[in-house]
Amino acid sequence: MGIQERKEREGERRRQQIIVAARRVFSSKSLNKATMEDIAREAELSPGTIYLYFKNKDELYASLSLRILQYLLIRLQHVNSEKNETPEKRYASLTRAMIDVYEFDPIILISMFNLQTSETLKTLSPGLLSEIKKLACKSIEEIAVIFKQGDNGEVLTEYNRSLFAEIFWSLFSGVVLFQESKKSILGEEKVFLKKTLQTAFEIFGYGIKDTTLTQNK
Amino acid sequence: MGIQERKEREGERRRQQIIVAARRVFSSKSLNKATMEDIAREAELSPGTIYLYFKNKDELYASLSLRILQYLLIRLQHVNSEKNETPEKRYASLTRAMIDVYEFDPIILISMFNLQTSETLKTLSPGLLSEIKKLACKSIEEIAVIFKQGDNGEVLTEYNRSLFAEIFWSLFSGVVLFQESKKSILGEEKVFLKKTLQTAFEIFGYGIKDTTLTQNK
Amino acid sequence: MGIQERKEREGERRRQQIIVAARRVFSSKSLNKATMEDIAREAELSPGTIYLYFKNKDELYASLSLRILQYLLIRLQHVNSEKNETPEKRYASLTRAMIDVYEFDPIILISMFNLQTSETLKTLSPGLLSEIKKLACKSIEEIAVIFKQGDNGEVLTEYNRSLFAEIFWSLFSGVVLFQESKKSILGEEKVFLKKTLQTAFEIFGYGIKDTTLTQNK
Amino acid sequence: MGIQERKEREGERRRQQIIVAARRVFSSKSLNKATMEDIAREAELSPGTIYLYFKNKDELYASLSLRILQYLLIRLQHVNSEKNETPEKRYASLTRAMIDVYEFDPIILISMFNLQTSETLKTLSPGLLSEIKKLACKSIEEIAVIFKQGDNGEVLTEYNRSLFAEIFWSLFSGVVLFQESKKSILGEEKVFLKKTLQTAFEIFGYGIKDTTLTQNK
DNA sequence: GATGAATGAGCATTCATTCAT
DNA sequence: GATGAATGAATGCTCATTCAT
Numbered sequence: 001m002g003i004q005e006r007k008e009r010e011g012e013r014r015r016q017q018i019i020v021a022a023r024r025v026f027s028s029k030s031l032n033k034a035t036m037e038d039i040a041r042e043a044e045l046s047p048g049t050i051y052l053y054f055k056n057k058d059e060l061y062a063s064l065s066l067r068i069l070q071y072l073l074i075r076l077q078h079v080n081s082e083k084n085e086t087p088e089k090r091y092a093s094l095t096r097a098m099i100d101v102y103e104f105d106p107i108i109l110i111s112m113f114n115l116q117t118s119e120t121l122k123t124l125s126p127g128l129l130s131e132i133k134k135l136a137c138k139s140i141e142e143i144a145v146i147f148k149q150g151d152n153g154e155v156l157t158e159y160n161r162s163l164f165a166e167i168f169w170s171l172f173s174g175v176v177l178f179q180e181s182k183k184s185i186l187g188e189e190k191v192f193l194k195k196t197l198q199t200a201f202e203i204f205g206y207g208i209k210d211t212t213l214t215q216n217k
Numbered sequence: 218m219g220i221q222e223r224k225e226r227e228g229e230r231r232r233q234q235i236i237v238a239a240r241r242v243f244s245s246k247s248l249n250k251a252t253m254e255d256i257a258r259e260a261e262l263s264p265g266t267i268y269l270y271f272k273n274k275d276e277l278y279a280s281l282s283l284r285i286l287q288y289l290l291i292r293l294q295h296v297n298s299e300k301n302e303t304p305e306k307r308y309a310s311l312t313r314a315m316i317d318v319y320e321f322d323p324i325i326l327i328s329m330f331n332l333q334t335s336e337t338l339k340t341l342s343p344g345l346l347s348e349i350k351k352l353a354c355k356s357i358e359e360i361a362v363i364f365k366q367g368d369n370g371e372v373l374t375e376y377n378r379s380l381f382a383e384i385f386w387s388l389f390s391g392v393v394l395f396q397e398s399k400k401s402i403l404g405e406e407k408v409f410l411k412k413t414l415q416t417a418f419e420i421f422g423y424g425i426k427d428t429t430l431t432q433n434k
Numbered sequence: 435m436g437i438q439e440r441k442e443r444e445g446e447r448r449r450q451q452i453i454v455a456a457r458r459v460f461s462s463k464s465l466n467k468a469t470m471e472d473i474a475r476e477a478e479l480s481p482g483t484i485y486l487y488f489k490n491k492d493e494l495y496a497s498l499s500l501r502i503l504q505y506l507l508i509r510l511q512h513v514n515s516e517k518n519e520t521p522e523k524r525y526a527s528l529t530r531a532m533i534d535v536y537e538f539d540p541i542i543l544i545s546m547f548n549l550q551t552s553e554t555l556k557t558l559s560p561g562l563l564s565e566i567k568k569l570a571c572k573s574i575e576e577i578a579v580i581f582k583q584g585d586n587g588e589v590l591t592e593y594n595r596s597l598f599a600e601i602f603w604s605l606f607s608g609v610v611l612f613q614e615s616k617k618s619i620l621g622e623e624k625v626f627l628k629k630t631l632q633t634a635f636e637i638f639g640y641g642i643k644d645t646t647l648t649q650n651k
Numbered sequence: 652m653g654i655q656e657r658k659e660r661e662g663e664r665r666r667q668q669i670i671v672a673a674r675r676v677f678s679s680k681s682l683n684k685a686t687m688e689d690i691a692r693e694a695e696l697s698p699g700t701i702y703l704y705f706k707n708k709d710e711l712y713a714s715l716s717l718r719i720l721q722y723l724l725i726r727l728q729h730v731n732s733e734k735n736e737t738p739e740k741r742y743a744s745l746t747r748a749m750i751d752v753y754e755f756d757p758i759i760l761i762s763m764f765n766l767q768t769s770e771t772l773k774t775l776s777p778g779l780l781s782e783i784k785k786l787a788c789k790s791i792e793e794i795a796v797i798f799k800q801g802d803n804g805e806v807l808t809e810y811n812r813s814l815f816a817e818i819f820w821s822l823f824s825g826v827v828l829f830q831e832s833k834k835s836i837l838g839e840e841k842v843f844l845k846k847t848l849q850t851a852f853e854i855f856g857y858g859i860k861d862t863t864l865t866q867n868k
Numbered sequence: 869g870a871t872g873a874a875t876g877a878g879c880a881t882t883c884a885t886t887c888a889t
Numbered sequence: 890g891a892t893g894a895a896t897g898a899a900t901g902c903t904c905a906t907t908c909a910t
Binding site for chain 6: 870871872873874875876877878879880881882883884885886887888889
């Protein structure tokens with residue numbers, strides 16, 4: 001029993017060790033440029049060992065996203081657990097949560113956004129793919145819940161809330177990716193990502209109030 | 218001279234022929250899956266010929282984006298040329314322009330967004346890279362110009378306008394990429410991209426009005 | 435001593451357990467496709483344990499052949515022990531013995547024939563290799579002994595008997611392998627291996643009578 | 652036109668060049684031990700070039716057998732074209748043909764027999780597989796035709812002729828493989844393959860006469 | 869300019885074997 | 890004796906790019 005447990009824990013530790021190494025490698029090289037040997041070297045393991053814990057390169061890459069998706073979902077659920085708050089406060093909590101998620105691990109967050117668009121997802125094993133889908137969908141649903149009560153007491157329809165949630169999520173990913181590209185490619189030294197995100201969310205926050213009114217007319 | 222000109226025109230025609238073929242290939246395969254031979258076959262040329270017109274695969278890929286960036290810039294300049302319009306009308310023109318750009322060539326637009334984040338850009342030849350940068354920056358500047366006069370007569374600072382423009386651009390790319398990923402990966406049948414974009418721009422439009430007020434206080 | 439014996443017996447049991455598992459695995463996968471882990475799983479042992487009983491994969495594979503070679507030799511010796519029988523009856527016993535050997539374990543028999551031609555044998559440990567050689571040579575000698583008295587009372591020379599024995603053995607392996615290939619590759623539903631073997635042996639039986647006459651002229 | 656032809660001829664020459672190199676490599680190493688790089692080096696080409704002419708390693712290996720199967724079929728058809736010959740003379744021609752086939756290229760003949768039993772065939776492209784099947788089946792049919800008129804004027808049934816042809820073929824492969832294994836593994840210096848084959852065919856020749864009589868009773 | 873055969877570096881993945889526990 | 894996690898060498902195949910014609 002104790003042995004069983006210890007082994008499981010050690011196995012999980014190895015997975016984390018590999019994920020951490022992969023994170024470091026992917027932060028300097030893209031999925032295609034990074035080789036399994038790079039990752040193995042970084043993890044101080046042999047290439048073969050990685051395959052004991054991850055089915056293949058793509059699954060390892062996709063697994064990176066799991067952690068941040070889990071963190072994201074927890075943060076969003078926490079926002080929703082503060083039930084008696086005003087809509088304004090809930091929205092403020094939401095924006096804070098998103099910025100925290102970014103700061104939790106920018107590199108992995110960006111790789112997750114890239115994963116979203118890539119063909120890689122299509123060849124993932126069903127288990128891992130559905131896990132990712134589940135977390136992503138749940139997160140968006142949680143965001144939708146935050147928009148439950150329109151700021152003016154107007155109740156948003158189910159449809160609108162989902163739409164707003166998706167747009168909010170799109171705004172988040174769009175800003176992060178664009179600022180990242182500015183930093184890495186356009187060679188801008190200082191990118192005020194946090195400030196830009198705050199402004200973006202502020203605009204969105206004001207925007208939905210009026211949009212709510214419009215849509216309910 | 219006449220001969221020189223004809224040659225140049227014919228050369229340009231070849232480039233377009235290759236770009237069109239590449240577009241078709243990239244629409245069904247991602248950058249990494251598509252081979253130069255695929256593109257050559259599609260263009261009814263030999264692989265070697267492509268290298269007469271494009272330095273390498275990445276440059277060919279990046280060249281795809283040039284066309285849509287050019288189209289985008291022209292549309293944005295057109296919006297700004299309607300000088301006496303009200304801010305509301307100008308914003309409406311802007312949103313229409315963006316949706317037109319999407320519909321002009323969704324595939325290339327998406328590939329351009331992907332290019333933005335990819336490592337590919339880093340290895341591009343200086344000439345092509347600066348051409349892309351120039352078009353992208355000009356476009357964002359044109360968007361900023363559209364925001365010149367705040368909707369309430371308040372004049373936005375140069376800084377705010379650029380920030381808003383970037384956020385607007387981020388929102389555009391975020392929505393397009395997210396909806397695309399919904400379509401291709403989550404397997405959603407119908408994705409209402411146009412509707413989602415309109416709503417997103419509506420929210421943004423309302424949002425900046427109030428944000429303007431706040432920021433100028 | 436008693437302990438020593440018990441250990442040896444248990445060791446032998448383990449070897450058999452592994453051989454049985456290997457047999458099952460090789461029946462569905464060829465030598466190259468089957469992995470040591472497959473065999474370990476089938477034997478409900480760990481990969482490492484197999485190496486306590488067999489030096490390496492090739493030796494394990496070769497060991498499979500030992501059992502059937504032992505069975506073959508015993509059957510052939512039995513045929514020769516029936517001393518007073520007529521040549522015809524002895525030949526009939528021989529053919530029956532060969533068919534029994536086939537039916538004893540077709541899979542291993544075939545793998546033995548394949549082993550014969552493969553490069554695998556060259557890297558076997560001297561002990562195992564000489565064991566296999568010894569059994570194979572003895573078996574062929576026993577067949578030669580069966581041909582001792584030509585069917586017409588003519589006495590075959592030592593040389594002829596060995597030659598006939600080898601040809602008989604070749605015929606056996608040739609028919610088994612060819613029919614096997616018909617079954618597995620040409621996709622023939624029913625292969626009448628037993629009937630074919632009987633006819634082949636009948637032809638051979640008649641043939642050597644006349645050949646004997648010719649050669650002694 | 653002339654260019655087209657020359658290119659085709661050069662292409663065919665390359666294929667032959669690769670096949671010749673592969674033959675040399677496979678004669679000293681088994682299919683599994685020989686690497687594509689070995690073959691490329693032997694052919695003084697790069698690994699990539701081989702893939703321009705052969706789909707993969709297995710197809711290259713299988714292609715080796717095509718030539719000898721073609722040669723075999725031609726020889727057998729030639730035997731059958733000598734229509735007025737006596738059965739005895741036709742059988743003598745048959746045995747001579749088989750020995751010639753062996754001497755035409757022993758190495759490839761053996762590799763063909765090994766191919767017959769291997770799993771390799773199962774993954775071949777349908778075109779190549781059916782080409783091999785076709786040649787093999789036709790050859791056996793030609794052998795069956797040679798047995799058309801039983802040596803005693805007795806007419807063999809279609810069924811018997813096919814059976815005899817298969818057994819004859821099996822005998823051939825069995826003898827060749829066994830003698831080969833004697834040479835390479837048992838370390839016998841001189842193997843009298845030709846003599847053994849002749850004796851085997853003599854036995855078979857005499858044997859079918861009597862078997863024919865028995866079967867027609 | 870156009871060709872397309874040839875190149876060859878590069879890489880994910882496998883699996884027999886080992887050895888610390 | 891038994892384990893099974895870790896190893897790491899080995900290899901088939903791809904494909905962007907070149908260059909002789």
